[in-house]
Amino acid sequence: xxxxxxxxxxxxxxxxxxxxxxxxxxxxxxxxxxxxxxxxxxxxxxxxxxxxxxxxxxxxxxxxxxxxxxxxxxxxxxxxxxxxxxxxxxxxxxxxxxxxxxxxxxxxxxxxxxxxxxxxxxxxxxxxxxxxxxxxxxxxxxxxxxxxxxxxxxxxxxxxxxxxxxxxxxxxxxxxxxxxxxxxxxxxxxxxxxxxxxxxxxxxxxxxxxxxxxxxxxxxxxxxxxxxxxxxxxxxxxxxxxxxxxxxxxxxxxxxxxxxxxxxxxxxxxxxxxxxxxxxxxxxxxxxxxxxxxxxxxxxxxxxxxxxxxxxxxxxxxxxxxxxxxxxxxxxxxxxxxxxxxxxxxxxxxxxxxxxxxxxxxxxxxx
Numbered sequence: 001x002x003x004x005x006x007x008x009x010x011x012x013x014x015x016x017x018x019x020x021x022x023x024x025x026x027x028x029x030x031x032x033x034x035x036x037x038x039x040x041x042x043x044x045x046x047x048x049x050x051x052x053x054x055x056x057x058x059x060x061x062x063x064x065x066x067x068x069x070x071x072x073x074x075x076x077x078x079x080x081x082x083x084x085x086x087x088x089x090x091x092x093x094x095x096x097x098x099x100x101x102x103x104x105x106x107x108x109x110x111x112x113x114x115x116x117x118x119x120x121x122x123x124x125x126x127x128x129x130x131x132x133x134x135x136x137x138x139x140x141x142x143x144x145x146x147x148x149x150x151x152x153x154x155x156x157x158x159x160x161x162x163x164x165x166x167x168x169x170x171x172x173x174x175x176x177x178x179x180x181x182x183x184x185x186x187x188x189x190x191x192x193x194x195x196x197x198x199x200x201x202x203x204x205x206x207x208x209x210x211x212x213x214x215x216x217x218x219x220x221x222x223x224x225x226x227x228x229x230x231x232x233x234x235x236x237x238x239x240x241x242x243x244x245x246x247x248x249x250x251x252x253x254x255x256x257x258x259x260x261x262x263x264x265x266x267x268x269x270x271x272x273x274x275x276x277x278x279x280x281x282x283x284x285x286x287x288x289x290x291x292x293x294x295x296x297x298x299x300x301x302x303x304x305x306x307x308x309x310x311x312x313x314x315x316x317x318x319x320x321x322x323x324x325x326x327x328x329x330x331x332x333x334x335x336x337x338x339x340x341x342x343x344x345x346x347x348x349x350x351x352x353x354x355x356x357x358x359x360x361x362x363x364x365x366x367x
Contacts, residue, residue, distance in 0.1 A: 001030065002081070004086070005035075007033075007089045008090075008092055009038055010044055011040040015040070017088075023361075025049075032052060073096050074095075074099040074103070083365075088109075093109040098134060101138050109139060111149050113276050139159070140163070140364060145166075168284075169281060169300075169357075171355070171357035171358070172287075174348065177285050179288070179289060179342075180289050183264075183267060185267070189219070191268050192224075194259060195273070196229040200273065202273050202317075203224065206322070210250050211247070217330070224253065226255065259285065274296060277301055279303050279304055290344055295311065295314075298316050306347060
């Protein structure tokens with residue numbers, strides 16, 4: 001059985017879908033990844049995938065260029081004739097959905113977040129919703145990562161309710177991301193933000209809060225881990241990162257293929273995002289490793305946290321609320337921090353096991 005996975009980067013398949021890829025290959029499936037090639041393409045090949053390059057600008061809106069992406073997806077699917085296509089990310093879900101509809105190929109998209117178009121009004125919002133409606137009319141199923149996103153699609157009539165399924169994000173490998181002891185407080189409490197370097201991930205607010213809190217308590221440490229994303233309209237220039245580092249507000253750890261050592265070294269993982277997330281993977285990884293989180297009371301983010309038990313929620317785009325949450329966590333006794341981490345791990349075991357997500361996909365092969 002030939003199965004195609006399509007997304008706007010190979011990175012997202014290699015990092016977030018490795019468990020699914022392994023499970024499909026173990027069942028004797030031929031797994032083909034249709035995505036723009038990048039530094040993670042070789043990892044997919046090593047896993048046993050065949051990678052087909054898909055040139056695309058994931059942030060572009062030029063009509064001719066977008067028609068070109070649609071045509072490339074259509075021709076790839078017509079040539080490969082897969083038994084089923086699993087889609088991720090906005091453009092790939094829409095264009096692969098249209099192509100699968102025209103070619104009669106079963107399609108199962110995963111709505112990994114609504115993106116900026118749903119936060120705006122106007123022509124772009126209307127066009128995106130129309131394309132979703134056309135692309136999803138004959139899908140086998142649509143996976144959603146939080147109930148709010150599903151409610152938006154149902155309320156707008158973009159998909160039939162009987163075809164929707166709710167998953168716990170992309171899930172997390174509970175064996176690979178195992179519980180780790182909380183580091184001691186003696187050298188200072190360490191906060192860590194893991195995300196692409198985008199303003200709407202709340203990184204600017206994080207730096208401002210770090211500056212204010214370190215002025216009162218220099219032992220607090222605020223780390224940042226993640227790649228730049230110059231193609232995004234929300235990209236933070238590296239000059240800003242360098243300035244924050246130079247003034248001593250944050251420590252920039254760069255990029256890591258394996259984030260587990262950084263997560264284990266931190267006391268708390270922070271994601272003050274107001275981006276329309278699905279369910280951020282880093283919050284699931286943090287919980288699995290018994291790390292509390294501080295994140296925003298927004299769709300997707302709040303689904304990963306029990307406020308006051310496994311972490312703290314704060315209002316989005318609110319510096320005072322974020323600063324207060326960081327200060328409250330830093331002031332907690334070490335035993336309370338560790339207890340919050342243990343509750344986070346328990347929640348991960350109960351709700352976020354990657355095996356649940358993989359089973360949902362395998363079930364679609366039998367549908």
